[in-house]
Amino acid sequence: xxxxxxxxxxxxxxxxxxxxxxxxxxxxxxxxxxxxxxxxxxxxxxxxxxxxxxxxxxxxxxxxxxxxxxxxxxxxxxxxxxxxxxxxxxxxxxxxxxxxxxxxxxxxxxxxxxxxxxxxxxxxxxxxxxxxxxxxxxxxxxxxxxxxxxxxxxxxxxxxxxxxxxxxxxxxxxxxxxxxxxxxxxxxxxxxxxxxxxxxxxxxxxxxxxxxxxxxxxxxxxxxxxxxxxxxxxxxxxxxxxxxxxxxxxxxxxxxxxxxxxxxxxxxxxxxxxxxxxxxxxxxxxxxxxxxxxxxxxxxxxxxxxxxxxxxxxxxxxxxxxxxxxxxxxxxxxxxxxxxxxxxxxxxxxxxxxxxxxxxxxxxxxxxxxxxxxxxxxxxxxxxxxxxxxxxxxxxxxxxxxxxxxxxxxxxxxxxxxxxxxxxxxxxxxxxxxxxxxxxxxxxxxxxxxxxxxxxxxxxxxxxxxxxxxxxxxxxxxxxxxxxxxxxxxxxxxxxxxxxxxxxxxxxxxxxxxxxxxxxxxxxxxxxxxxxxxxxxxxxxxxxxxxxxxxxxxxxxxxxxxxxxxxxxxxxxxxxxxxxxxxxxxxxxxxxxxxxxxxxxxxxxxxxxxxxxxxxxxxxxxxxxxxxxxx
Amino acid sequence: xxxxxxxxxxxxxxxxxxxxxxxxxxxxxxxxxxxxxxxxxxxxxxxxxxxxxxxxxxxxxxxxxxxxxxxxxxxxxxxxxxxxxxxxxxxxxxxxxxxxxxxxxxxxxxxxxxxxxxxxxxxxxxxxxxxxxxxxxxxxxxxxxxxxxxxxxxxxxxxxxxxxxxxxxxxxxxxxxxxxxxxxxxxxxxxxxxxxxxxxxxxxxxxxxxxxxxxxxxxxxxxxxxxxxxxxxxxxxxx
Numbered sequence: 001x002x003x004x005x006x007x008x009x010x011x012x013x014x015x016x017x018x019x020x021x022x023x024x025x026x027x028x029x030x031x032x033x034x035x036x037x038x039x040x041x042x043x044x045x046x047x048x049x050x051x052x053x054x055x056x057x058x059x060x061x062x063x064x065x066x067x068x069x070x071x072x073x074x075x076x077x078x079x080x081x082x083x084x085x086x087x088x089x090x091x092x093x094x095x096x097x098x099x100x101x102x103x104x105x106x107x108x109x110x111x112x113x114x115x116x117x118x119x120x121x122x123x124x125x126x127x128x129x130x131x132x133x134x135x136x137x138x139x140x141x142x143x144x145x146x147x148x149x150x151x152x153x154x155x156x157x158x159x160x161x162x163x164x165x166x167x168x169x170x171x172x173x174x175x176x177x178x179x180x181x182x183x184x185x186x187x188x189x190x191x192x193x194x195x196x197x198x199x200x201x202x203x204x205x206x207x208x209x210x211x212x213x214x215x216x217x218x219x220x221x222x223x224x225x226x227x228x229x230x231x232x233x234x235x236x237x238x239x240x241x242x243x244x245x246x247x248x249x250x251x252x253x254x255x256x257x258x259x260x261x262x263x264x265x266x267x268x269x270x271x272x273x274x275x276x277x278x279x280x281x282x283x284x285x286x287x288x289x290x291x292x293x294x295x296x297x298x299x300x301x302x303x304x305x306x307x308x309x310x311x312x313x314x315x316x317x318x319x320x321x322x323x324x325x326x327x328x329x330x331x332x333x334x335x336x337x338x339x340x341x342x343x344x345x346x347x348x349x350x351x352x353x354x355x356x357x358x359x360x361x362x363x364x365x366x367x368x369x370x371x372x373x374x375x376x377x378x379x380x381x382x383x384x385x386x387x388x389x390x391x392x393x394x395x396x397x398x399x400x401x402x403x404x405x406x407x408x409x410x411x412x413x414x415x416x417x418x419x420x421x422x423x424x425x426x427x428x429x430x431x432x433x434x435x436x437x438x439x440x441x442x443x444x445x446x447x448x449x450x451x452x453x454x455x456x457x458x459x460x461x462x463x464x465x466x467x468x469x470x471x472x473x474x475x476x477x478x479x480x481x482x483x484x485x486x487x488x489x490x491x492x493x494x495x496x497x498x499x500x501x502x503x504x505x506x507x508x509x510x511x512x513x514x515x516x517x518x519x520x521x522x523x524x525x526x527x528x529x530x531x532x533x534x535x536x537x538x539x540x541x542x543x544x545x546x547x548x549x550x551x552x553x554x555x556x557x558x559x560x561x562x563x564x565x566x567x568x569x570x571x572x573x574x575x576x577x578x579x580x581x582x583x584x585x586x587x588x589x590x591x592x593x594x595x596x597x598x599x600x601x602x603x604x605x606x607x608x609x610x611x612x613x614x615x616x617x618x619x620x621x622x623x624x625x626x627x628x629x630x631x
Numbered sequence: 632x633x634x635x636x637x638x639x640x641x642x643x644x645x646x647x648x649x650x651x652x653x654x655x656x657x658x659x660x661x662x663x664x665x666x667x668x669x670x671x672x673x674x675x676x677x678x679x680x681x682x683x684x685x686x687x688x689x690x691x692x693x694x695x696x697x698x699x700x701x702x703x704x705x706x707x708x709x710x711x712x713x714x715x716x717x718x719x720x721x722x723x724x725x726x727x728x729x730x731x732x733x734x735x736x737x738x739x740x741x742x743x744x745x746x747x748x749x750x751x752x753x754x755x756x757x758x759x760x761x762x763x764x765x766x767x768x769x770x771x772x773x774x775x776x777x778x779x780x781x782x783x784x785x786x787x788x789x790x791x792x793x794x795x796x797x798x799x800x801x802x803x804x805x806x807x808x809x810x811x812x813x814x815x816x817x818x819x820x821x822x823x824x825x826x827x828x829x830x831x832x833x834x835x836x837x838x839x840x841x842x843x844x845x846x847x848x849x850x851x852x853x854x855x856x857x858x859x860x861x862x863x864x865x866x867x868x869x870x
Binding site for chain 2: 301303318322323325326471472473474475476477478479480482483484486487490507510511513514517518519520
């Protein structure tokens with residue numbers, strides 16, 4: 001039966017008990033059960049472990065934990081063994097018996113499951129893997145230590161310790177602590193969290209007020225909020241309860257995308273458990289403070305990540321933003337003072353209360369405190385989530401943790417801050433990453449998405465891609481965003497098709513001014529960023545498209561042709577076999593290229609018929625002899 | 632509300648705290664163009680043509696005057712180069728959408744925009760939302776709304792079917808600034824083709840003149856309870 005906790009002391013006693021239980025387990029195997037690893041089929045691995053442990057009657061000695069995302073999504077499915085600290089990656093169902101037999105029972109390593117380092121050596125432990133070694137995991141740390149659906153695990157690792165501490169403080173003192181810590185909103189804007197809380201606390205005295213968790217993470221490639229809510233929902237809930245106490249709210253909402261089924265499920269389980277144990281609900285831990293949280297599922301509109309649109313959606317209206325001349329902190333949800341923070345922001349709060357603002361404010365830069373979780377995606381070796389202190393250089397994230405660019409390609413740019421952010425070129429890679437530095441470079445922190453691009457990425461095409469995304473996701477309420485962004489897209493489409501005109505770039509810049517300044521919300525206000533930043537740093541690519549009708553990266557289909565380099569073609573027929581339009585065909589001429597040092601003149605040299613070619617790139621990818629070229 | 636002083640285009644102006652900047656400007660006879668503001672509706676702030684520059688000392692910010700509540704000491708510029716330049720660009724966007732709409736062409740001319748550099752359309756609706764807001768805020772029928780998003784946004788009856796809550800009052804048509812919402816009447820009926828609705832008209836018991844759609848009269852009867860018996864049976868002239 002679940003214990004209902006009436007005081008902080010009872011909570012402490014329970015924690016001690018759970019800790020001892022945890023310590024009594026001889027070995028644990030923690031499998032990453034994040035959405036990414038589920039994509040790799042980790043559920044089958046988990047089932048296999050369960051079966052294997054059961055058949056060997058090891059269930060009591062070896063605890064199997066299914067945690068949230070570990071962040072190293074590139075190498076999933078992942079397993080962490082304790083106390084040995086052994087780290088296995090790319091695990092297959094077939095590997096499970098061996099892991100139990102050799103590693104768990106005899107302590108032997110299984111070579112093929114170890115991570116291979118740059119120099120070819122193998123890393124047996126997580127801390128030897130550069131991806132992990134250079135991170136500073138504070139918010140994300142517990143993701144690996146707990147069962148994603150277990151409140152007991154969260155309590156055992158120190159969870160809900162900040163709650164009684166905060167409840168014993170005056171609300172103003174809690175706000176003061178958050179202010180002194182220097183915590184800034186992790187959702188994009190970087191607004192000082194403590195100041196927001198203070199405004200909400202003071203607004204409309206005597207009225208009801210709300211706290212809201214924004215889990216409507218919508219930036220393509222960004223999934224740190226999802227991973228937090230999936231893997232450690234209680235840290236978010238604890239942060240919200242503390243925030244609610246500080247501002248005097250009794251009702252809270254988690255607005256989460258319905259496309260995040262596992263996050264919805266785990267948040268729901270967590271709320272039910274917390275309610276059962278009296279950590280949310282009436283008279284929390286005997287403090288007299290009441291607070292409960294309701295989950296509201298979003299319908300998938302990107303714009304609903306904007307605070308006023310989110311609140312409109314919560315109210316049951318169309319998710320469209322309104323002017324913020326009157327702040328939501330004063331008149332928000334149902335016109336009541338409302339404190340909206342993002343998932344990661346809430347998850348930072350317990351840590352600040354536990355360790356104090358002084359400790360927290362020592363991490364990071366002068367104006368951006370704490371750590372930030374980045375999702376590193378795109379043309380990068382180690383796709384995944386990294387948590388680093390603010391101020392780390394982009395180069396460290398991309399090359400040291402991210403492992404650099406795959407397939408020996410060269411780095412070209414990184415898009416920070418999602419679709420409304422900007423592309424940052426190699427010359428700025430030593431930029432310390434914090435809210436203000438990124439803004440100065442013409443981009444923004446956003447929610448922490450980093451999309452890495454290599455030399456084959458066309459920067460005009462990238463700007464076109466993000467502009468298309470924003471044009472489609474614009475709610476259409478105000479003219480500059482609805483009409484302006486659409487016209488920008490139309491111009492970019494023309495440029496990519498080789499129909500650009502002299503003056504297009506200047507027109508784009510001229511339009512950007514009005515769209516940036518006059519749009520109703522930040523979606524429109526930042527929509528020109530991808531275009532402006534690519535013009536700023538990659539103007540030469542625009543000129544090549546417009547003036548020379550050439551795509552230097554070889555990406556814009558209308559501006560490229562595929563052809564065969566005769567001397568390299570071995571006549572292997574790989575291109576002809578994959579070509580969906582029979583554009584790649586054999587000629588009458590004998591092949592000139594050598595297979596394993598030998599030319600076989602019986603094989604025919606191939607060619608690509610341009611009129612039939614749809615530029616799908618299949619032949620280029622299929623050719624092993626570098627005989628297909630893009631010009 | 633307390634009296635405050637703000638500065639508009641270098642001149643000190645008296646205002647009431649919380650009053651919308653556009654209203655202050657209008658009182659002073661300062662021209663602020665707008666396509667979505669209406670005195671009987673809540674400010675909506677979507678046409679963005681009413682932008683002005685809010686001077687913050689060492690920096691400035693563009694704001695829409697229709698929904699900006701003024702505070703003591705604020706300084707605004709309604710005709711700076713930046714304001715004029717950005718208004719023109721927004722007007723070009725709107726003109727590209729509604730390139731054949733006389734009201735839009737006229738306002739564009741006033742702002743110095745003769746033509747748009749963007750591909751043009753002939754879309755009569757400028758999505759100012761006045762019809763929907765009048766239906767909701769004034770009539771309180773809530774019969775129509777917006778459908779789709781982004782550049783696909785349109786005014787619509789529910790699911791493009793018959794607007795079952797429409798009472799045929801015609802407010803949407805009267806208020807439409809571009810005369811896009813057509814309302815047709817013959818001897819016995821009123822039709823609003825855009826909402827797929829047709830109404831039978833009530834007639835004056837005395838003179839036989841059309842009064843209003845029967846559905847509208849039923850709607851009004853429920854709300855106006857203190858009127859004399861038979862009030863709605865007669866037309867305005869015979870009452």
